Amino acid sequence: MNTTALQPASSTLAPAQTAKIWQAARDFEAMAIGQLLQPMFQTIDVKHSSFGGGEAEEAWRPMLVDAIAKQMATHGGIGLAAPVFNAMLRAQEKAQ
Numbered sequence: 001m002n003t004t005a006l007q008p009a010s011s012t013l014a015p016a017q018t019a020k021i022w023q024a025a026r027d028f029e030a031m032a033i034g035q036l037l038q039p040m041f042q043t044i045d046v047k048h049s050s051f052g053g054g055e056a057e058e059a060w061r062p063m064l065v066d067a068i069a070k071q072m073a074t075h076g077g078i079g080l081a082a083p084v085f086n087a088m089l090r091a092q093e094k095a096q
Contacts, residue, residue, distance in 0.1 A: 012093060012096060013092060013093060013096075017092070021089055021092060022085050024088065025081045025082070025084040025088060026073050026081045028084050029073040029077045029080040029081040030069045030074075030077070033069040033073055033077060033080075034065050034066050034069035037065050037068060037069055041061055041064075041065055
């Protein structure tokens with residue numbers, strides 16, 4: 001997403017700082033999506049599936065959930081990044 005479309009016209013922050021804030025907001029959204037997805041993956045009965053589950057699958061599952069959450073956030077997510085970005089931007093502008 002283009003951060004200049006989200007940045008208010010009167011912002012005093014540098015574009016590089018705005019880009020860092022936008023990335024932090026997207027990372028937060030990815031983390032929140034991952035927390036929402038985690039219980040869904042815990043309800044799958046993998047012991048009776050084609051691949052059989054096991055300790056390896058159990059060890060890799062959090063990384064799979066994290067990767068899915070990051071992809072979802074990158075491709076629009078659930079709409080959480082924009083309001084988080086705006087709140088963080090306002091907080092940074094007040095701090096200056």
